[in-house]
Amino acid sequence: MPAIELVDVSRVYQKYSAKHRFQTFKSAIVGGDIFRSLRPEELVTAVDGVSLTVEKGETFGVIGENGSGKSTLLKLVAGIAKPTSGRLKVAGKISALIELGAGFHPEITGRENVFINGIMLGLTKKEITRKFNDIIAFAELEDFIDAPVKTYSSGMYMRLGFSIAINVNPEILLVDEVLAVGDAAFVPRCLDRIDDFRRRKKTILFVSHDLTTVAKICDRVAWMKNGKIQMLGEPKRVVDAYLQDVAAKQEEEFQERRKASAPALEAAAGPVHDASPASEEEARAKRWGKREIEIRKVTLRNLRGEEKHVFHPEEGMVVEMDVAAREPIKDFVFGIGIFNSLGVFCYGTNTNLEDLEPVSISGEGRVGCRIERLNLVNGTYYLDVATHKRDGYPYDYHRSLYTFYVSSLLRDEGIARLEHRWEFSPAIRFKTPEK
Amino acid sequence: MARLFKNLKELFKYRVLIQNLVSRELKARYRGTVLGFLWSFFNPLLLMVVYTIVFGFILKPRDPSIGASPWSYALFLFCGILPWVWFSSSSIESANVLMIHGNLIKKILFPAEILPVVTVTSNFIHFSFGLPILLIFLVIFGKPLTVYALLLPVVIVVQFVFSLGFSFLLSALTVHFRDIKDILGNLLTFWFFSTPIVYSFQSDPIQKAPAIKTLLSLNPMTHVIEAYHYCLFYGRLFHWKRLGLTLLIALVMFVIGYAIFDRLRDSFPEEV
Numbered sequence: 001m002p003a004i005e006l007v008d009v010s011r012v013y014q015k016y017s018a019k020h021r022f023q024t025f026k027s028a029i030v031g032g033d034i035f036r037s038l039r040p041e042e043l044v045t046a047v048d049g050v051s052l053t054v055e056k057g058e059t060f061g062v063i064g065e066n067g068s069g070k071s072t073l074l075k076l077v078a079g080i081a082k083p084t085s086g087r088l089k090v091a092g093k094i095s096a097l098i099e100l101g102a103g104f105h106p107e108i109t110g111r112e113n114v115f116i117n118g119i120m121l122g123l124t125k126k127e128i129t130r131k132f133n134d135i136i137a138f139a140e141l142e143d144f145i146d147a148p149v150k151t152y153s154s155g156m157y158m159r160l161g162f163s164i165a166i167n168v169n170p171e172i173l174l175v176d177e178v179l180a181v182g183d184a185a186f187v188p189r190c191l192d193r194i195d196d197f198r199r200r201k202k203t204i205l206f207v208s209h210d211l212t213t214v215a216k217i218c219d220r221v222a223w224m225k226n227g228k229i230q231m232l233g234e235p236k237r238v239v240d241a242y243l244q245d246v247a248a249k250q251e252e253e254f255q256e257r258r259k260a261s262a263p264a265l266e267a268a269a270g271p272v273h274d275a276s277p278a279s280e281e282e283a284r285a286k287r288w289g290k291r292e293i294e295i296r297k298v299t300l301r302n303l304r305g306e307e308k309h310v311f312h313p314e315e316g317m318v319v320e321m322d323v324a325a326r327e328p329i330k331d332f333v334f335g336i337g338i339f340n341s342l343g344v345f346c347y348g349t350n351t352n353l354e355d356l357e358p359v360s361i362s363g364e365g366r367v368g369c370r371i372e373r374l375n376l377v378n379g380t381y382y383l384d385v386a387t388h389k390r391d392g393y394p395y396d397y398h399r400s401l402y403t404f405y406v407s408s409l410l411r412d413e414g415i416a417r418l419e420h421r422w423e424f425s426p427a428i429r430f431k432t433p434e435k
Numbered sequence: 436m437a438r439l440f441k442n443l444k445e446l447f448k449y450r451v452l453i454q455n456l457v458s459r460e461l462k463a464r465y466r467g468t469v470l471g472f473l474w475s476f477f478n479p480l481l482l483m484v485v486y487t488i489v490f491g492f493i494l495k496p497r498d499p500s501i502g503a504s505p506w507s508y509a510l511f512l513f514c515g516i517l518p519w520v521w522f523s524s525s526s527i528e529s530a531n532v533l534m535i536h537g538n539l540i541k542k543i544l545f546p547a548e549i550l551p552v553v554t555v556t557s558n559f560i561h562f563s564f565g566l567p568i569l570l571i572f573l574v575i576f577g578k579p580l581t582v583y584a585l586l587l588p589v590v591i592v593v594q595f596v597f598s599l600g601f602s603f604l605l606s607a608l609t610v611h612f613r614d615i616k617d618i619l620g621n622l623l624t625f626w627f628f629s630t631p632i633v634y635s636f637q638s639d640p641i642q643k644a645p646a647i648k649t650l651l652s653l654n655p656m657t658h659v660i661e662a663y664h665y666c667l668f669y670g671r672l673f674h675w676k677r678l679g680l681t682l683l684i685a686l687v688m689f690v691i692g693y694a695i696f697d698r699l700r701d702s703f704p705e706e707v
Contacts, residue, residue: 013705014705078543078544079544080541080544080545080704081704082701094544096543096544098542098543099538099541099542102538102541102542102543103543105459105463107462107463107467108459108462112459112462115455116456116459119452119455120539120543120545121543125451148466
């Protein structure tokens with residue numbers, strides 16, 4: 001029997017214009033019909049015809065960008081918002097970890113708030129009295145429970161809120177991004193509790209941006225986009241598809257930005273003598289050299305040859321330079337340099353450092369630098385490309401004129417990923433990953 | 436109508452929550468004050484002192500229905516001001532209540548109509564704190580209680596229904612028209628003087644001017660406050676026909692107020 005069932009559920013929000021906000025009661029009366037002025041001027045469809053079945057005992061994840069309708073979906077299931085159309089059935093007691101401590105009153109004590117908040121969440125007074133010690137123990141607030149809530153730190157506030165909500169002991173638990181604010185010690189304990197729920201075969205609807213956790217704990221995942229379910233199924237597959245979509249979108253944004261900054265780039269990339277004095281100076285900071293050999297165009301591709309700006313490490317990267325020599329030249333070097341957003345020089349190499357002896361270049365040509373695995377951590381990177389003499393005399397030097405982005409599921413830190421493997425002696429044991 | 440009853444039944448299920456929220460409201464209001472809940476009594480008392488000085492001692496009313504003594508006038512005032520403060524505080528607070536508790540409406544499953552109910556109820560509790568003190572004053576200053584004081588709950592019910600209906604209306608409309616709060620202050624001042632609180636409905640100038648008498652009779656609060664005067668100050672039976680009609684009007688107010696509240700309900704989470 002399904003715990004949550006949605007059939008073609010939509011939720012339309014009314015958007016009142018700015019004009020409406022400043023409207024006064026007087027003008028509504030003078031203008032005539034009160035209800036006419038209460039009519040919304042624009043409608044926003046937050047959830048658009050979603051059909052979904054969550055089985056009892058299932059941990060179901062929902063991912064998607066901000067504004068894709070995840071939270072609205074959760075509010076619909078929680079009953080906070082009513083569907084505009086469609087059918088929604090929920091079987092069992094719900095507890096929603098949407099906004100922790102939403103009903104706390106700052107002036108009264110933590111103890112009194114536990115009771116009122118508990119009742120709001122559907123507990124009886126007796127149940128709260130019974131669970132009271134558990135609640136404050138989990139929140140680690142034994143010493144502060146009789147102080148007014150206004151004296152609490154935001155962490156204490158959140159812990160108490162979480163602790164009450166989790167102790168409601170629901171059949172269905174709704175979790176919305178609440179773990180994002182906890183401290184390093186509290187979040188694992190919250191996840192423990194959620195794990196505990198899973199073991200006891202309770203239904204969990206989990207909304208998060210933390211894709212790693214989603215992929216790890218969920219049985220199925222739905223990816224929402226523009227209020228619709230874009231994809232639903234096995235967690236890893238859905239998360240991957242979502243990441244690819246995000247990457248494609250970032251790619252688009254890069255293109256847009258490149259178009260927007262095209263004039264400046266052109267000034268930098270174009271012939272030196274054509275540029276106006278102001279941009280010439282700017283240009284000189286980004287590009288210099290007499291261009292006996294000119295780098296006319298730089299293209300970033302993955303190993304399959306597709307032009308890209310957002311790369312997964314496994315995709316690899318090819319830096320492709322279209323070059324042209326004004327006259328035959330015998331002394332030349334091609335090089336690249338990669339910088340991260342903090343300006344740290346992550347990696348650089350050139351043909352000379354790798355002992356490639358130049359022989360000759362004449363006319364137009366193409367240089368490619370093929371990186372089989374792009375072992376950089378997540379982030380934005382800037383690329384230098386250059387051609388110069390072996391003694392360093394520049395022909396054409398491009399300074400940070402190109403950007404790319406590395407996006408990966410792994411969360412390692414630093415600058416580059418060193419290929420590695422963990423090894424443990426038999427006395428040290430880790431859980432084998434479930435999937 | 437069927438929907439109204441269904442929702443009221445729903446509301447009844449939340450009585451424990453209402454009860455807790457009311458007690459929270461009472462605790463929170465005077466937390467940190469020296470006199471605590473005594474303020475529920477001092478506020479109307481101070482108001483009464485001011486009016487007694489101005490109207491009793493400076494203007495010296497010679498209204499035979501009240502009595503010539505300034506003390507008698509003070510008691511008369513107190514009988515009217517106490518319930519009026521209940522009504523006006525409920526109204527003013529209701530105008531704000533949905534905005535103040537916006538995150539409840541937005542973030543958790545919470546029937547919004549609880550909020551005006553809590554407001555009116557907690558102000559009723561303040562009223563009932565003041566009531567025994569009023570009764571003691573009446574006895575001390577020579578207005579002994581009669582059996583008609585036992586009819587007080589009837590008057591209270593009429594006021595409760597009317598006040599609740601008005602609060603539903605105000606709280607829902609203020610979400611969309613924020614300036615109701617400002618209008619309300621003036622409206623209540625006007626309303627206060629249109630209700631026989633500082634003067635008696637039985638006084639000659641009113642009884643002899645049919646136009647004013649009719650006008651005042653159209654104000655439901657006139658009959659409510661009059662009934663308080665009859666129960667406590669005069670010690671006689673109130674005009675039960677007038678009060679009955681007022682109850683009817685109060686019920687109409689309640690149904691209209693609730694209907695508008697219910698109709699605007701879905702816009703609350705976005706607008707508060």
